[in-house]
Amino acid sequence: DAKTTQPTSMDCAEGRAANLPCNHSTISGNEYVYWYRQIHSQGPQYIIHGLKNNETNEMASLIITEDRKSSTLILPHATLRDTAVYYCIVRGAGSYQLTFGKGTKLSVIP
Amino acid sequence: DVKVTQSSRYLVKRTGEKVFLECVQDMDHENMFWYRQDPGLGLRLIYFSYDVKMKEKGDIPEGYSVSREKKERFSLILESASTNQTSMYLCASSPGQATTEAFFGQGTRLTVV
Numbered sequence: 001d002a003k004t005t006q007p008t009s010m011d012c013a014e015g016r017a018a019n020l021p022c023n024h025s026t027i028s029g030n031e032y033v034y035w036y037r038q039i040h041s042q043g044p045q046y047i048i049h050g051l052k053n054n055e056t057n058e059m060a061s062l063i064i065t066e067d068r069k070s071s072t073l074i075l076p077h078a079t080l081r082d083t084a085v086y087y088c089i090v091r092g093a094g095s096y097q098l099t100f101g102k103g104t105k106l107s108v109i110p
Numbered sequence: 111d112v113k114v115t116q117s118s119r120y121l122v123k124r125t126g127e128k129v130f131l132e133c134v135q136d137m138d139h140e141n142m143f144w145y146r147q148d149p150g151l152g153l154r155l156i157y158f159s160y161d162v163k164m165k166e167k168g169d170i171p172e173g174y175s176v177s178r179e180k181k182e183r184f185s186l187i188l189e190s191a192s193t194n195q196t197s198m199y200l201c202a203s204s205p206g207q208a209t210t211e212a213f214f215g216q217g218t219r220l221t222v223v
Contacts, residue, residue: 042216043114043200043215043217044153096160097143097158100145100152100154101152102152
């Protein structure tokens, strides 16, 4: 599975959009991009995943660049409860494993 | 909603004890996983299972074993607990199709003294 690079930490004002970037320049054609988050003292929570096209669900939007070498997770209206560590993971279609990196610690500021 | 339940939230055990961490999922998922999480090291996969009685080693299996006798239950066993196994342990499950999401339990914080 390809490696990912994320900023260590980010701040976002409450009510504003949080845009979390992820670089995955070595991604291959059959690898998906997944996003999870982990709120303090809880298990990771799935947010969204995609292959090529942009995806949206009730939690977030995922924007994948045309060359698929990077992606951005967008939380449209961040709240204090969105403060968490966000993990970007690249996973092959035939792989059962999720390999977690260090993630981005997002702090939503009142 | 999928529920992954770990038997204990906090556990304190003595060095040398045999420790069982239990995980149960209620959504008939084929795949189950055990991770440990340590500060600065992130989540690391210990073992996973893609079917009853089947198991595969993850990245750090040394000092651990697993058991999956029933589809809904996946146990992590520390044969002889050591202080370097003090950690947060997280169980997860996912459906058989590899591209679907995994669901995690709340974690067990194990302290070995």
